[in-house]
Amino acid sequence: MKFDPFVIPFNIGLFFILIYAVVRSIIWFRALSRPDKLRLQRGFFGRPFGQSLKEIFLESLIHRKIFKTNFLLGYMHMSLAFGWFLLILFGTIEADIFGDSHLNPPYKAIFFKYFNPVHGMTGIEAAYSFLMDLILAFILSGLLLAVIKRFYSRVVGMRKTTKLKTLDRIALTSLWMIFPSRLLAESFTSGAYGSGSFLTGSLGSSLASFLPAIEMAYPFWWLYSISLGTFFILLPLTRYMHIPTELFLIFARNSGIRTGDQPGAFMEMQIYSCSSCGICIDACQLNFSAGITNIQSAYLMKGLRNAEDVRDIASNCLMCGRCDIKCPVGIELTPVRMIARRSGDSEAGSKNGIWKKYFPERHPVAPEKQSHEPAYGWLPEAKVPKADVLYYAGCMTHLTPAVKNAMVKILDASGVNYDFIDRDGGVCCGRPLMLAGQDREARELINYNSQLIWKSGATTLVTSCPICYKVFRESYYLNVEVLHHTQFIRRLILKGSIRLSFLRKKVSYHTPSELGRRSGIYDDPKLVLMHVARFQKTGFDDENSLCCGGSLGNTRISHDQKNKIALDAVHELTKADPDILATACPLCKKTFAGVSDTPVADIAEIVAEALSLPVPPAGRKGKKILKHRETANID
Amino acid sequence: MEGFGFSVLKERHINYDANDKSIAEYIAEREPSFRTCIECGCCSATCTTGAFTNFSLRELQILLKRGENEIAREQISKCMLCGKCILVCPRGVNTRNVILLAREAFRKLMKNEV
Numbered sequence: 001m002k003f004d005p006f007v008i009p010f011n012i013g014l015f016f017i018l019i020y021a022v023v024r025s026i027i028w029f030r031a032l033s034r035p036d037k038l039r040l041q042r043g044f045f046g047r048p049f050g051q052s053l054k055e056i057f058l059e060s061l062i063h064r065k066i067f068k069t070n071f072l073l074g075y076m077h078m079s080l081a082f083g084w085f086l087l088i089l090f091g092t093i094e095a096d097i098f099g100d101s102h103l104n105p106p107y108k109a110i111f112f113k114y115f116n117p118v119h120g121m122t123g124i125e126a127a128y129s130f131l132m133d134l135i136l137a138f139i140l141s142g143l144l145l146a147v148i149k150r151f152y153s154r155v156v157g158m159r160k161t162t163k164l165k166t167l168d169r170i171a172l173t174s175l176w177m178i179f180p181s182r183l184l185a186e187s188f189t190s191g192a193y194g195s196g197s198f199l200t201g202s203l204g205s206s207l208a209s210f211l212p213a214i215e216m217a218y219p220f221w222w223l224y225s226i227s228l229g230t231f232f233i234l235l236p237l238t239r240y241m242h243i244p245t246e247l248f249l250i251f252a253r254n255s256g257i258r259t260g261d262q263p264g265a266f267m268e269m270q271i272y273s274c275s276s277c278g279i280c281i282d283a284c285q286l287n288f289s290a291g292i293t294n295i296q297s298a299y300l301m302k303g304l305r306n307a308e309d310v311r312d313i314a315s316n317c318l319m320c321g322r323c324d325i326k327c328p329v330g331i332e333l334t335p336v337r338m339i340a341r342r343s344g345d346s347e348a349g350s351k352n353g354i355w356k357k358y359f360p361e362r363h364p365v366a367p368e369k370q371s372h373e374p375a376y377g378w379l380p381e382a383k384v385p386k387a388d389v390l391y392y393a394g395c396m397t398h399l400t401p402a403v404k405n406a407m408v409k410i411l412d413a414s415g416v417n418y419d420f421i422d423r424d425g426g427v428c429c430g431r432p433l434m435l436a437g438q439d440r441e442a443r444e445l446i447n448y449n450s451q452l453i454w455k456s457g458a459t460t461l462v463t464s465c466p467i468c469y470k471v472f473r474e475s476y477y478l479n480v481e482v483l484h485h486t487q488f489i490r491r492l493i494l495k496g497s498i499r500l501s502f503l504r505k506k507v508s509y510h511t512p513s514e515l516g517r518r519s520g521i522y523d524d525p526k527l528v529l530m531h532v533a534r535f536q537k538t539g540f541d542d543e544n545s546l547c548c549g550g551s552l553g554n555t556r557i558s559h560d561q562k563n564k565i566a567l568d569a570v571h572e573l574t575k576a577d578p579d580i581l582a583t584a585c586p587l588c589k590k591t592f593a594g595v596s597d598t599p600v601a602d603i604a605e606i607v608a609e610a611l612s613l614p615v616p617p618a619g620r621k622g623k624k625i626l627k628h629r630e631t632a633n634i635d
Numbered sequence: 636m637e638g639f640g641f642s643v644l645k646e647r648h649i650n651y652d653a654n655d656k657s658i659a660e661y662i663a664e665r666e667p668s669f670r671t672c673i674e675c676g677c678c679s680a681t682c683t684t685g686a687f688t689n690f691s692l693r694e695l696q697i698l699l700k701r702g703e704n705e706i707a708r709e710q711i712s713k714c715m716l717c718g719k720c721i722l723v724c725p726r727g728v729n730t731r732n733v734i735l736l737a738r739e740a741f742r743k744l745m746k747n748e749v
Contacts, residue, residue: 375712375713376713376715378684378687378688378713379687380687395683395717395718395719396717396718396719396722398683398719399681399719399722399723424686425683425686425687426683427683427687427715428683428715428716428717430715432715432716432717432718432731433715433716436716436731436735438716445715550722552716552717552718552731555729555731555732555735556729556732557729558668558727558729559668559724559727559728559729560727587718587722590722591722
């Protein structure tokens, strides 16, 4: 038997999705900027190619990162992805070796059993059938988990309805139908001919004992083919588009392409690569502390994909970056959200018609139309004396004067030639405006502060606030070294400029999101703390750190919701019962101080306290002690 | 009242009928904490912009609630959104969102969308 009409739905679907994937890839490639195109070309024909293949195997098939987060979820994703891949691979080999000809059309492999019903009775053929049954059982076990998870998730209300609800549901149903219909079709055929292995064979013979197997098999082969065809045709309109997109994304990312701050083809690829696995939802403090369950990154991606108005979702986020770290696909969620925040009053949901759904316009985010008058004409003339080191406390530090005073004390003790540029209050660094999506206004403040720093002729800029630190380092064009005060203090200790005594206190450290995940400063604050006090781990260290809740990133949540987040975070961080809850951000300090029973202090304050105590006896140089303690404390 | 020797200063006259409170309503609808403000002035006391100009969020709140939008429109763009006012507010007003919404409302007012 060479052909049967039931393979037509499958063939239509398969050729449609193959052609679509090629066309969409070409559209994306052409939309990339010129440097990005060159990067991708170089990456495709260079070393990143191997890396990409490895990543595709580990992440797209095995789903290693999901395994690390949640074993059952990982197994579910792996059994469906890797299992289906194996079924296709071994099915093709099976059709090639045992079929009546080589290089068969794909349907010959997919519907092998129908065309070769008596295959797999003895010897190596039976062993091969056993393997194929094993793979099918593997997929079906994952599918069972998926079905359970779907209904369990509905109960806890984790899924949001979308505009494409009906289509998503049809695609999901067709995906669920694929493997059970294959099982039944193969079982009936096996039952009729007495072939098949442990799964299809035994199920087939038991079914054949009371049902007309041959007559029953044919409709299920039709069902199997129709399910596949429907799934392929609906795939571009649903979240399952992540399957082909992720491959493209991995190649693009390994070639060095990044989102940056402009919407474009790469951002679109990332949006389509989201599989809505829900790991970002579990990581989000707004979810587990404040009970806000509709704004997480998976929903942002879904909204962007369906061209909905996402401004409310985009603004209601702490920008702490916990989801960025956890995302198993490695989507740059925060940069995408920043781009969405900058979008103006765009006409969302204007995409009607099926063609527009398959080929949406370049990007769903329209930039805001802005007037070009300066918003901050009132800024005073920049005047600053010459100095080597500039200390910029920042707005938030002025609100926590203890931090500011501690830093002045440390700077005075260290003997460096410094100037406190915003001693009497300064102009904001610009990051709060950027976080609200107002980049043009932020640029005015950035220019003003840049002038100030250029005029001073300084070589080092020290900030106390991680929010300022990040923007000074990333968005200013300066020829000075920007340091957070924890980095600066560590250098002073290493140089021996300040000598500190050891406080007999237990200290837990809260890593501020802006300093840790957003700027990558993890070790300096901890090493300084180890130098002056007994350092304790919290269970939420480094990349897994929590947000204090006071984040300027969120303009929507209420005072009560912020407090809930802060309370939960303090509760987790003080489990080891420390004497002091240390942090390195004035905003975190201010937020925690209101809800914490444990005293909250900035690292600068703790260091200043150690400074005021009698200096250790001569001969024990700070440098040596720090070296010693660093080696003793690092795991 | 004037017959009894009492009078109101001319500059203190507020004509609520002539004033347009749509901006305040637009804000309060989207940010309910706007209504809880008691005009204590903590926000103005800590304001970064206030250190350089006569910008005062307290004044803005009063003006917007009275519907005297013209002065508010001129003042509102001065804010740098640094967020100190949120942290000092004893009533938990989400002041940054109030500013953002007021700007949005003024922008929409120009297009007659409020």
